[in-house]
Amino acid sequence: MSDKDYIYHIVDLIYKSIAEQLGQTEREELDLWLSDERNYKLYQTLIDRGKFERNKEIYETVDKDRAYQLFEKRLEERRAKTERFKKRYRLIQYAAIFIIALSVSGYFLFYGREESSRIEPGVEIVNTIKPGYEKATLILADGKEINLEKNKDQFVMVDDLVEVENKDNLLIYRGKSEAKSDVVKKKYNTLHIPKGGVYKLALPDGSTVLLNSSSSLKFPESFSEDTRVVELEGEGYFDIVRDTSRPFIVKTAVRDITVLGTQFDVSAYIEDNFFTTTLVEGSVKLDSPKDEVDDGTYLSPGEQIILDMENGTANVKKVNAQLYTAWKDGKFYFEKERLDNILVKLGRWYDFDFTFTNPSLKKRLFIGVAKRDYSLHQILDMIARTSKINYQIKHHKNRNAYEVIISEN
Numbered sequence: 001m002s003d004k005d006y007i008y009h010i011v012d013l014i015y016k017s018i019a020e021q022l023g024q025t026e027r028e029e030l031d032l033w034l035s036d037e038r039n040y041k042l043y044q045t046l047i048d049r050g051k052f053e054r055n056k057e058i059y060e061t062v063d064k065d066r067a068y069q070l071f072e073k074r075l076e077e078r079r080a081k082t083e084r085f086k087k088r089y090r091l092i093q094y095a096a097i098f099i100i101a102l103s104v105s106g107y108f109l110f111y112g113r114e115e116s117s118r119i120e121p122g123v124e125i126v127n128t129i130k131p132g133y134e135k136a137t138l139i140l141a142d143g144k145e146i147n148l149e150k151n152k153d154q155f156v157m158v159d160d161l162v163e164v165e166n167k168d169n170l171l172i173y174r175g176k177s178e179a180k181s182d183v184v185k186k187k188y189n190t191l192h193i194p195k196g197g198v199y200k201l202a203l204p205d206g207s208t209v210l211l212n213s214s215s216s217l218k219f220p221e222s223f224s225e226d227t228r229v230v231e232l233e234g235e236g237y238f239d240i241v242r243d244t245s246r247p248f249i250v251k252t253a254v255r256d257i258t259v260l261g262t263q264f265d266v267s268a269y270i271e272d273n274f275f276t277t278t279l280v281e282g283s284v285k286l287d288s289p290k291d292e293v294d295d296g297t298y299l300s301p302g303e304q305i306i307l308d309m310e311n312g313t314a315n316v317k318k319v320n321a322q323l324y325t326a327w328k329d330g331k332f333y334f335e336k337e338r339l340d341n342i343l344v345k346l347g348r349w350y351d352f353d354f355t356f357t358n359p360s361l362k363k364r365l366f367i368g369v370a371k372r373d374y375s376l377h378q379i380l381d382m383i384a385r386t387s388k389i390n391y392q393i394k395h396h397k398n399r400n401a402y403e404v405i406i407s408e409n
Contacts, residue, residue, distance in 0.1 A: 010033060013026055013029060013030045013033070014030070014043060017030055027409075031385055034385070044377075044378070044381070122396065122397045122398045123394050123395065123396055123397065124394070124395050124397065125392060125393065125394060125395075126393050126394070126395045126402075127377060127393070128375040128376050128377035128378075128393065129350045129351070129352060129375065129376040129377075129393065129402055130350075130375060130376075131196075131349060131350060131372055131373050131374060131375065131376070132195070132196035132197055132198060132213060132349045132350065132351070132372070133196070133197070133198075134149070134169040134197070134198055134199055135148065135149040135193075135194065135196070135197040135198075135199065136148045136149070136171070136191055136192060136193050136194075136197055136199035136211070137191075137192045137194070138156065138164075138171065138189060138190075138191055138192075139189065139190040139191075139192060140157065140189055141187040141188055141189060141221070148166050148171060148199065151166055152166060152167075152169075153166065153167050153168070154166060154167075156171075159187075159221070160176070161175065161176060161187060161221040161222045162174060162175050162176060162204060162221040162222055163176075169199065169200065170200045170201075170202060171191065171199065171200070171201045171202065172202040173201070173202060173203055173204045173221065173222075174204065175204035175205075175221070175222035175223070176222070187220065187221045187222075188218055188219065188220055188221070189218070189219060189220075189221060190216055190217065190218045190219075191211060191216060191217050191219075192215075192216040193211045193212065193213055193214065193215045193216065193234070194213070194214070194351075195213050195214050195347070195348055195349075195351040196213060196348075196349060196350060196351040197213055198210070198211065198212060198213060199211055201217065201219075203219060203223075203228075203230075204220075204221070204222045204223055205223055205228060205241050205243065205246075206241045207228075207238065207239060207240045207241045207248065208238075208239045209230075209236045209237070209238050209239075210236065210237040210328050211234065211235070211236045212234060212235035212236065212237075212327055212348070213234075213348040213349050214234050214269065214348045215232070215233060215234025215235050215236060215269075216232075216233045216234060217230055217231070217232055217233075217236060218230065218231040219231075223246065224246075225246070226245075226246060227246055227247060227249065228243070228246050228247070228248040228249065229248075229249045229251065230248075230249070230250055230251070231250075231251045231252075232250050232251070232252050232266060232268055233252070233253070233268065233269075233270060234267075234268065234269050235265070235266065235267040235268070235269065235327075236250075236265070236266055237263075237264075237265045237325055237327075237328045238250065238259075238262075238263065238264055238265070238266070239263045240259050240260075240261050240262055240263070240282075241261060242260055242261020242262075242282075243260065243261065244260060247259065247260060248260070248261075250266060252266065252268035252275070253268065253270055254268055254275040254307060254309070255275065255286050255287055255288075255289070255307070256286075256287040257277060257284050257285070257286055257287070258284065258285045258287060258296075259282065259283070259284045259285075260282070260283075261282055262279065262280075262281055262282020262283060262284055263279075263280040263281050263282060264277060264278060264279045264280055264282070264284050264299075265277070265278045265280070265321075265324065265325045265328075272309070272344070273308070273309045273310050274306055274307060274308055274309055275306070275307040275309065276304060276305065276306050276307075276324075277299065277304065277305050278303075278304040278319065278321050278324045278325060279299040279300065279301055279302070279303055279304070279321065280301065280302075280321045280322075280325060281301050282301070283298060283299065283300065283301075284298070284299050285297065285298050285299075286298075286299065286305055297314065297316065299316065301321070302318055302319065302320070302321050303316055303317070303318055303319070304316070304317055304318075304319045304321070304324060323335065326369070327372065330371060330372045330373060331369055331370065331371055331372060332345065332346070332368075332369065332370045332371075332372060332379070333369050334366050334367060334368050334369075335367060336365045336366075336367055337365065337366060337367075338362060338363055338364070338365060339361060339362055339363070339364045339365070339366060339383070339387060339389070339406070340356070340362035340363075342366055342383070343404065343406070346376070346379065347404075349372060350376045350402075351402065352376070352393070352401075352402035352403060352404050353401065353402070353403050353404070354403065354404040354405075354406060355403060355404070355405050355406070356406045356407075357405065357406065357407040357408070358407070358408055361389060361406055361407075361408065364387045364388075364389065365387075366383050366386060366387050367386075368382055368383070368386070370382060376393065376404075377393070380404070384409070388408075388409040389406055389407065389408065389409050390406075390407045390408070390409050391404055391405065391406055391407070392404070392405040392407070393405075
């Protein structure tokens with residue numbers, strides 16, 4: 001195939017993908033071309049519906065016959081000037097932008113109207129959703145709420161037990177040595193992380209907790225002399241200062257975890273049908289249910305325990321702990337994970353609900369790693385290409401909520 005024919009062929013595949021007219025063989029061929037990172041970035045630019053919609057009136061006024069003649073002439077000029085090594089990519093970029101700009105107006109006039117007629121009032125189709133960021137609400141013992149996003153880099157509270165500073169997206173508790181234990185037990189604070197949020201907390205003993213989206217941690221303003229107890233809902237990554245005289249206990253709605261000094265992750269979302277603890281270093285003990293008499297389950301570094309809440313089973317296995325704690329380093333990691341579970345995790349970070357047009361799609365598996373600072377469409381595009389699904393992002397204006405619709409490819 002000549003360079004010229006190859007360029008037109010790739011552009012044709014790109015256009016068909018926009019119009020959802022790709023056959024199976026064509027889809028595989030386009031996926032192969034998209035495996036090159038430069039091609040993928042170009043493709044994302046070309047399929048930006050928002051840009052096409054904004055320029056639709058311009059496209060409609062173009063004299064396409066005359067413009068095409070000029071395009072052919074300029075393409076030949078670029079062919080002569082372009083180095084052989086980079087020629088195909090540059091020419092495809094030039095050709096694709098030009099041809100799709102000319103033809104896409106007709107597509108959107110037809111397809112866009114047809115689609116809009118199916119959308120209920122008060123709902124718009126959007127291209128993507130921005131990722132979450134550091135935000136949280138601190139609820140003090142007296143019920144006062146402090147928005148940490150609006151109170152950056154300042155002292156947020158000082159009392160007889162502790163001084164609290166919010167600095168560089170880190171909430172720091174510094175306990176006062178003269179605090180009395182009988183007062184400590186009466187003053188608990190709660191750090192709440194909304195959907196699309198994440199925040200780090202330094203506890204009075206120097207231990208730190210990074211809380212994931214839709215999570216909260218209840219903790220005393222200063223720990224007592226004999227124990228350190230916090231209550232977790234959701235997911236948190238703990239880095240605990242060792243203190244043999246005061247064990248650290250993480251209470252959850254499912255099980256309690258006892259540690260002396262270690263790094264571990266706990267995922268205890270109430271709405272999930274599983275509970276996990278993944279140990280990075282040190283040791284932890286997962287306490288047994290109150291109606292059992294055994295001493296609990298101990299984990300070694302690199303081990304993970306999964307409790308299945310539906311059937312009550314517990315399973316301990318060796319894992320790569322760094323992969324299961326990837327979220328703390330700004331990454332999503334999915335290992336043969338069901339699509340419905342993936343969307344639950346994405347929904348917490350990008351703040352959306354989701355719907356499957358066919359329930360069988362929930363069981364589709366996906367393997368991959370993605371950065372949490374990607375926009376939503378970047379991750380969904382990755383999943384769509386390998387899991388053979390389509391998606392649509394809706395914005396419900398009346399309640400300012402987002403919904404992702406997953407359908408069969």
